[in-house]
Amino acid sequence: MSRIGKLPIQVPAGVTVTIKDNVVKVKGPKGELSQEVNPDIAIKLEDGVIEVSRPTDERNHRALHGLYRSLINNMVIGVSEGYQKELELVGVGYRVSNAGQLLDLSLGYTHNIYLMLPPEIKVETKSERNKNPLIILESADKQLIGQVCAKIRSFRKPEPYKGKGIKFVGEVIRRKSGKSAGK
Numbered sequence: 001m002s003r004i005g006k007l008p009i010q011v012p013a014g015v016t017v018t019i020k021d022n023v024v025k026v027k028g029p030k031g032e033l034s035q036e037v038n039p040d041i042a043i044k045l046e047d048g049v050i051e052v053s054r055p056t057d058e059r060n061h062r063a064l065h066g067l068y069r070s071l072i073n074n075m076v077i078g079v080s081e082g083y084q085k086e087l088e089l090v091g092v093g094y095r096v097s098n099a100g101q102l103l104d105l106s107l108g109y110t111h112n113i114y115l116m117l118p119p120e121i122k123v124e125t126k127s128e129r130n131k132n133p134l135i136i137l138e139s140a141d142k143q144l145i146g147q148v149c150a151k152i153r154s155f156r157k158p159e160p161y162k163g164k165g166i167k168f169v170g171e172v173i174r175r176k177s178g179k180s181a182g183k
Helices: 059-080 142-152
Strands: 018-019 023-028 032-037 042-046 047-052 083-090 095-099 102-106 113-116 124-125 136-140 163-168
Touching: 018 042, 023 059, 032 047, 032 059, 042 142, 059 142, 083 142, 095 124, 142 163
Parallel strands: none
Antiparallel strands: 018 023, 023 032, 042 047, 083 136, 083 163, 095 102, 102 113, 124 136
């Protein structure tokens, strides 16, 4: 049995779950999400608890069992609490600002980078004196917010020598010593 797949999902108050034609829809105070589920995987909703089960112990069914349980659990957490990610810009002259959903990044290239964010994501930027600029992203969709963070981070990945780049708040970058350390 999949240890993750057999765990029941508790549905908190204020969240409604509907299962129809292999599509799970979750609605809550932070938004509404839906996920199509493989027809082989059975999903039951009883007394505010969602249970995911599989027909056989086939390798493919075992993989899908844990996958869909995790996706549905992430949807329930997303619409009830939401997800928040914070990115930090480390580097001299690195700046960020936003006008609505348009993110304006100045990362040491000749031109600024403009990124239009999806409407499901709330964005906030902070630039305080003597502190690194921050990008704070909030959304109900864990997959979408992770994808957007990866896209923003790809513009300037943290490098191991000076630690410059875009990194998550609290992320530890493994540093390397430069060429002068060998002498």
